[in-house]
Every structure is written in structure tokens, then in C-alpha cells.
Amino acid sequence: DIQMTQSPSSLSASVGDRVTITCQASQEIGTSLNWYQQKPGKAPKVVIHDASYLETGVPSRFAGSGSGTYFTFTISNLQSEDIATYYCQQYNDFHLLSFGGGTKLEI
Amino acid sequence: QVQLHESGPGLLRPSETLSLTCAVSGSSISSDYYWAWIRQPPGKGLEWIGHVYSPGPAFYNPSLWHRAILSVDSSKNQFSLNLTSVTAADTAVYYCARLRDSDQGLFDFWGQGTLVTVSS
Numbered sequence: 001d002i003q004m005t006q007s008p009s010s011l012s013a014s015v016g017d018r019v020t021i022t023c024q025a026s027q028e029i030g031t032s033l034n035w036y037q038q039k040p041g042k043a044p045k046v047v048i049h050d051a052s053y054l055e056t057g058v059p060s061r062f063a064g065s066g067s068g069t070y071f072t073f074t075i076s077n078l079q080s081e082d083i084a085t086y087y088c089q090q091y092n093d094f095h096l097l098s099f100g101g102g103t104k105l106e107i
Numbered sequence: 108q109v110q111l112h113e114s115g116p117g118l119l120r121p122s123e124t125l126s127l128t129c130a131v132s133g134s135s136i137s138s139d140y141y142w143a144w145i146r147q148p149p150g151k152g153l154e155w156i157g158h159v160y161s162p163g164p165a166f167y168n169p170s171l172w173h174r175a176i177l178s179v180d181s182s183k184n185q186f187s188l189n190l191t192s193v194t195a196a197d198t199a200v201y202y203c204a205r206l207r208d209s210d211q212g213l214f215d216f217w218g219q220g221t222l223v224t225v226s227s
Contacts, residue, residue, distance in 0.1 A: 046213055097212065
């Protein structure tokens with residue numbers, strides 16, 4: 001199984017800040033990584049796919065980077081509507097998908 | 108627009124079988140997508156349960172100890188999850204989702220989720 005370790009598990013920031021979340025895979029996964037945003041009481045929504053590609057309609061203040069085992073997710077100029085929990089998800093092993101533990105972002 | 112909608116019982120007793128159905132509209136269940144179940148225990152993170160392709164095999168999270176079975180009903184454009192021998196640890200919001208192929212591995216459309224509680 002590929003284990004995905006996210007950090008931090010929670011993060012407090014202010015409007016206008018730049019925040020960074022990391023996700024580490026237990027083995028090489030290339031760029032087979034997606035990032036999701038989940039707001040309270042809602043289903044997750046994809047933000048970044050293939051490690052660094054912004055999903056259609058997502059604001060450009062969101063960005064992803066990385067490959068292999070180490071990935072970062074960054075929000076520049078944090079807005080109040082960005083309050084959510086963020087999850088990484090690997091698909092390198094397509095028959096055994098897995099998510100990171102999540103990062104709860106608070107303002 | 109693609110829409111998914113979960114349905115099933117909200118309350119189960121321990122040892123019973125959980126049966127959930129996901130009705131799909133706006134996308135043929137026999138098209139080039141996979142169909143998945145993900146769950147989220149209260150206050151916790153996301154857990155992939157499994158996904159299935161129609162026609163084709165299903166893939167499961169081994170942590171479920173072979174208790175899960177996914178199936179597809181093409182005539183009704185829906186797919187289902189059966190989870191046997193439930194315990195309190197299976198209490199969660201259950202989501203169904205559309206999964207793109209192995210080149211993207213992305214859950215692009217989700218249902219709104221349904222809360223299943225296991226309690227005696």
C-alpha cells in the first residue's frame with residue numbers, strides 16, 4: 001500500500017497569507033497526485049490534478065508542485081472562502097487508491 | 108451536468124449488511140469511467156472503499172477485510188455497495204463518486220454523501 005502523509009494536520013492563517021501544505025508518499029508515485037478541497041458538510045472538490053495542474057474554474061492563487069515522493073500545495077493571498085480541509089490523493093497504484101490524512105485550514 | 112445521488116438506510120445494527128445505491132445522471136455508467144465509493148467517519152479523513160468498471164472487475168481497500176462488494180446495474184444507470192458484518196467503526200458519511208481512468212485517477216464528480224450510523 002502507498003501511504004500518504006500530510007502535514008500539518010491543522011493550520012491557522014490570516015487573509016492575504018501564503019500557506020503551504022505538504023504531502024509525502026511512502027514510495028515513488030511520479031506526479032500521480034491530486035488535491036481536493038472539502039468544506040464543512042460538503043463533498044470534496046478537486047483543486048489540482050497531476051500534481052500541478054489547476055482544475056478548470058479554480059482560482060490561480062492555488063498551486064501544486066512536486067514529483068516522486070514529495071509534494072506541496074500552496075494558496076497565495078489566502079481568502080476567507082478558502083477555509084476548508086485539504087486532502088492529497090495518489091493514483092499511482094490505480095488498484096489501491098489512498099488519501100492523505102487531511103489539513104484543516106482555519107483563519 | 109453529471110449528478111450522483113446516494114440512497115440507503117441511515118441506521119444499522121451491528122452485524123447487519125449495509126446496502127447503498129448511487130444513481131447516476133448525465134453520464135452513462137457504461138462509459139469510460141470507473142465508479143467509486145469513499146467514506147468519511149465523523150470528524151475524520153477520507154477513506155477509499157473501492158471502485159468498479161462496467162463491464163469489468165472491482166478493486167477494494169484491503170482494510171475492509173473482503174466485506175465490501177461493488178456492483179453495477181447498467182439498466183438503471185446506477186451502482187451499489189454492499190458491506191457485510193458492520194460494526195460501529197463503519198459509521199461514516201458514504202460518498203459515491205465518478206473516477207477518471209488510470210491516467211488521471213481523479214474523482215471528478217461526487218454525490219452529496221449519506222450518513223450511515225451503526226448502533227445497537
